[in-house]
Amino acid sequence: MSILYAVGLFxxxxxxxxxxxxxxxxxxxxxxxxxxxxxxxxxxxxxWELNDWYFVIFATPSIALLLLGTSGTWGMxxxxxxxxxxxxxAIYLGFHDIIVxxxxxxxxxxxxxxxxxxxxxxxxxxxxxxxxGTVSFGFLIAPKPEDLKAELKRRGLDGVRAAGAQDxxxxxxERV
Numbered sequence: 502m503s504i505l506y507a508v509g510l511f512x513x514x515x516x517x518x519x520x521x522x523x524x525x526x527x528x529x530x531x532x533x534x535x536x537x538x539x540x541x542x543x544x545x546x547x548x549w550e551l552n553d554w555y556f557v558i559f560a561t562p563s564i565a566l567l568l569l570g571t572s573g574t575w576g577m578x579x580x581x582x583x584x585x586x587x588x589x590x591a592i593y594l595g596f597h598d599i600i601v602x603x604x605x606x607x608x609x610x611x612x613x614x615x616x617x618x619x620x621x622x623x624x625x626x627x628x629x630x631x632x633x634g635t636v637s638f639g640f641l642i643a644p645k646p647e648d649l650k651a652e653l654k655r656r657g658l659d660g661v662r663a664a665g666a667q668d669x670x671x672x673x674x675e676r677v
Contacts, residue, residue, distance in 0.1 A: 502577045510578060514585025515592070519641050522593070527638040530555065535632045542630050548604070556590070563587045593640055597623070621646040625653065628661050 530538035534555075541552035563586035570580030598604045600611070601623050611617045622636075622643030629635040634656050636649045643649075653661060 502581075507577065507581045510581040511585045511588065514582050515589045518586060518589035519639060522589070523639045525555075525559070526640075531632055531635060531638070539632070542627060556594075560587075560590060563590065596640060618646065619643045622649055625649045628653070630661075634661070 530552075537551045537554050539552075540550040563583045566575070566579045566583030566586065568583075569575040570577055570583055596619070599607060600609050600616075601620055611620045619641065623640070625646060626635050626637045626649075634653075636652050637643050
């Protein structure tokens with residue numbers, strides 16, 4: 502396998518994972534898997550929450566592909582796809598847990614238009630405490646915050662925390 506093909510497969514896998522993450526977040530985590538994800542839409546009482554099991558669940562295919570690829574059982578394509586899934590997981594960890602939710606305190610401030618957009622979109626996702634009525638399910642691609650606010654208002658603000666309440670990260674919720 503050429504290095505160009507391998508790197509292309511790695512990058513393609515990261516890109517595809519955004520779609521997989523959207524589908525899983527929208528229809529699994531806010532569907533039948535809400536029993537785990539609900540903890541993520543509530544104020545955290547400790548470092549861990551039930552939602553963290555999703556990190557283990559989503560890491561399993563990556564680990565399996567890495568093992569099957571490096572052992573020669575499935576070929577090098579499996580190694581690069583497994584690495585791409587792990588790469589997406591690392592991006593997710595950095596963006597979601599470190600930057601947005603600050604599970605490890607830091608002083609990062611979003612300055613670029615892109616980072617401001619995805620951070621605000623994710624925070625707007627979290628102003629809704631319920632399984633239904635949420636907006637913005639992607640992590641690296643997000644609609645404009647103005648569109649998300651308009652959609653929340655169109656839905657009648659069902660499930661939206663009251664202004665001044667804290668979100669799951671401990672931040673005070675702004676008016677939508």
